[in-house]
Amino acid sequence: MAWLVLVVSGVLETVWAIALQASKGFSRPLPSVVFGATVLMSMAGLSYALRTLPLGTGYAVWVAVGTLGTAIYGMLALGDPVTVLRVLFLAMIIGGVVGLKMAH
Template sequence: MAWVILIISGVFEAIWAVALGKSEGFTKLVPSLVFVGGLIISMIGLAWAMRDIPTGTAYAVWVGIGASLAVTYGMVFGAESISWMKVLLLTGLLGCIVGLKLVES
């Protein structure tokens, strides 16, 4: 269950990261509120998952999921350019995240 919570928490990390960018320095209300909500949910989930998953592994997976989803969101909605190299690097990042789960003892 800790891994499921960690993955969901990583998704919320991407949500708050994207919302932070859209808040324009907290001058837009709705993205600022999404940022705060996403941040709280993400941190609670990360803290909960760290009860059963070692800190380094949990943090690396959380950041990796959040970063890869934030970049993917940017590529899908036009804020980031799309290239085969970026797709390859994101695939490698996701492979490393899965690898951390597979070697978890």
């Protein structure tokens, strides 16, 4: 259950990062509220998962899921460049997360 909560919390990290950018410095109310709600839920989920998962592994997975989600969103929706190196390095993040899970 902790792993599922951790991954969902990582996805919420993606949502709050996107909402943070969309809030334009907290000048837009709806994205600002979405940011606040999702950052709280994301942190609560991370906190719950860290009750049973090692700190280094849990935090690394949480950050990796958020990083991957945000980078993929940027490439698909915001026109961020899609390059071979960028995709390779994102794949390396996935490999690192899989390695951490297997080492757990």
